Each structure stands twice: as C-alpha cells, then as structure tokens.
Amino acid sequence: MSYGNVIVGAQGKQPLVSFGVISDVQYADIPDGRSFLGVPRYYRHSLLVLQRAVRSWNEKKVNFVINFGDIIDGFCPKEKSLSATEKVVGEFSNFCGDVYHMIGNHCLYNLPREKLLPLLSIDGHAYYDFSPVPEVRFVVLDGYDISAIGWPEDHPNRLKAIDILKENNPNVDKNSPEGLVGPPRRFVQFNGAVGEEQMEWLDCVLQDATKSNQRVVVCSHLPLDPRATSFAALLWNYEEVMEVVHRYSCVKVCLAGHTHRDGYVMDSRGVHHRVLAAALECPPGSDAFGSVDIFDDSLFVSGTDRMGDQEMVFN
Numbered sequence: 001m002s003y004g005n006v007i008v009g010a011q012g013k014q015p016l017v018s019f020g021v022i023s024d025v026q027y028a029d030i031p032d033g034r035s036f037l038g039v040p041r042y043y044r045h046s047l048l049v050l051q052r053a054v055r056s057w058n059e060k061k062v063n064f065v066i067n068f069g070d071i072i073d074g075f076c077p078k079e080k081s082l083s084a085t086e087k088v089v090g091e092f093s094n095f096c097g098d099v100y101h102m103i104g105n106h107c108l109y110n111l112p113r114e115k116l117l118p119l120l121s122i123d124g125h126a127y128y129d130f131s132p133v134p135e136v137r138f139v140v141l142d143g144y145d146i147s148a149i150g151w152p153e154d155h156p157n158r159l160k161a162i163d164i165l166k167e168n169n170p171n172v173d174k175n176s177p178e179g180l181v182g183p184p185r186r187f188v189q190f191n192g193a194v195g196e197e198q199m200e201w202l203d204c205v206l207q208d209a210t211k212s213n214q215r216v217v218v219c220s221h222l223p224l225d226p227r228a229t230s231f232a233a234l235l236w237n238y239e240e241v242m243e244v245v246h247r248y249s250c251v252k253v254c255l256a257g258h259t260h261r262d263g264y265v266m267d268s269r270g271v272h273h274r275v276l277a278a279a280l281e282c283p284p285g286s287d288a289f290g291s292v293d294i295f296d297d298s299l300f301v302s303g304t305d306r307m308g309d310q311e312m313v314f315n
C-alpha cells in the first residue's frame with residue numbers, strides 16, 4: 001500500500017532525525033494460527049521479520065528505534081513468557097542504538113507490569129517523552145494506564161477499567177464488541193485508557209514543546225482516530241487525548257500499532273494519524289517494518305512490503 005508517490009522529494013533532503021519502526025511482533029514459539037476474524041498469524045516468522053528489520057535499521061544507520069508494542073503473543077505458553085520476551089528484547093538489542101519500547105495488551109497477558117517494564121528498560125511510568133534533537137520531541141503514551149490487564153487484582157486503575165467496561169459493554173465476554181456499533185466498539189478488554197495523571201503530564205509536555213518550538217510525534221500502541229483504524233482497536237478516551245493534543249499546534253503526527261493493518265487519516269486540525277501494519281501477519285518471506293525520516297516540514301515513512309510508504313506534510 002502506498003499513500004503517495006513523493007519518495008524522491010522527501011529523500012533528497014537531509015532529515016533532522018531518522019528512526020526505525022515495527023509493531024505487533026507478537027512472537028511465540030507455537031505453530032501458525034489465525035486471529036479471531038480468521039486472519040493468518042505467523043508467530044515464529046515474526047521474529048525473522050524483526051531480525052531483518054534490525055539489519056535494515058543498522059544498514060541505514062537510523063538514530064534509534066521505536067517498538068509500538070505487543071512483542072509477544074497472548075498464546076505464548078505462560079511458562080515461556082519470560083524467556084520469549086527476553087528473546088525478542090535480545091533481537092532488538094542487536095540494533096546499534098537506543099530502542100524505545102511501549103507496552104501492548106499481549107505483553108500484559110504474559111507478564112505483569114512490574115516484570116515487564118524492567119525487561120523493556122522502562123523506568124517508572126510506561127509513558128515518557130524524549131527529544132533526540134532539539135527540534136523534535138517524541139511523546140510515548142501508555143494506553144493501558146487504565147486497564148483490566150497488567151495491574152494487580154485490587155489496583156485502582158484496574159477497578160476503574162472494570163467499571164468502564166461494565167458501563168459501556170453489555171457482553172459477558174468483555175473482549176467481545178458484539179452488538180456495539182461505531183466507535184463504542186472500542187470498549188473491549190484488550191484496550192484501555194490514558195489516566196488523569198498521564199493526561200496532565202501530556203498537557204505539560206506539549207506546553208513545553210510549544211515553548212521550545214518543537215515538532216511533536218505522539219506514539220501510542222492504541223490508535224487515536226477512528227478513521228485510521230477499526231473501531232474495536234481505539235483508545236477508550238481517544239477524544240480526551242485529542243482534545244489535549246489540539247490545544248497546541250506542536251503535534252504533527254500520531255503513530256500507532258495494535259490494528260495490524262496500515263491506516264491513515266488527517267484530522268480536522270491537520271494532525272496526521274498513521275497506524276502501522278503488524279510484523280505478525282507477514283507471510284513467510286515478507287516484512288512489515290519501516291524507517292522514518294523527520295524533516296523541518298514533513299515526516300516520511302519508508303515501509304517494507306506490507307508497511308506502506310507515506311509522506312506527511314506538517315500543517
């Protein structure tokens with residue numbers, strides 16, 4: 001899939017920063033299977049996709065890598081959760097530079113937060129920001145801040161999530177969006193929300209980025225615009241997050257995973273929303289990873305196979 005034939009223009013310039021992207025590796029040492037909707041999943045091959053991605057990022061000498069979450073699959077046998085996670089993190093560590101991870105639902109099916117975060121070198125909150133060059137800031141959201149998965153049984157964030165699901169999803173199986181229509185289909189257990197404290201933090205970061213005249217890229221496992229994804233993959237409180245984002249004009253692009261297919265929309269305020277295809281669903285020999293160049297006035301995704309190229313010109 002391609003979003004425009006603009007490769008020549010974008011690549012003729014020197015980027016401010018370049019980084020590698022991959023999403024939904026969902027590795028497990030189990031035979032191939034299918035999603036709930038019947039889409040083939042290649043649990044072992046996805047590790048080979050990651051290996052080829054790392055090789056490509058090293059060859060291209062990108063500055064760092066962002067992993068959009070779900071590095072191991074929920075079907076990974078639980079006694080192998082730790083070793084499988086270490087195996088995937090080990091592959092990422094073959095990249096000659098920093099790797100920024102975010103957590104996904106599948107990671108949390110395997111390991112509780114307190115075990116998962118240190119493995120992903122995430123210290124403290126699973127939301128954070130970084131600025132690789134003065135002109136650009138990355139904001140990584142934790143979409144499982146309010147979530148029924150990953151927290152201890154009696155954790156207030158888990159209890160809050162259970163209340164949200166009870167209020168918005170009448171199904172006994174809270175992983176099922178059956179009967180829900182449109183964006184309300186997002187109220188399923190495999191999604192979550194950004195909590196209040198994180199929302200305040202986001203506001204502060206964007207305020208600071210505005211003062212510093214930075215271009216901001218928001219990264220999230222869960223997509224933030226219903227037109228770029230299937231409704232059942234959206235962040236529960238995407239509207240609240242976008243309300244904060246739209247207070248400022250510094251956010252140029254929102255990148256996400258979780259949906260497994262490429263998706264794109266530019267919202268009414270000119271913010272680009274791009275969802276990245278999953279490594280898990282690449283038939284043997286094919287790939288889904290990319291490298292991204294950020295310029296003064298645009299961002300360019302160079303995708304491989306199932307991940308499409310795209311130029312996004314800043315508003």
Ligand SMILES: [Zn+2]
Nearest residue numbers: 070104105258
């Ligand atoms: Zn996911």
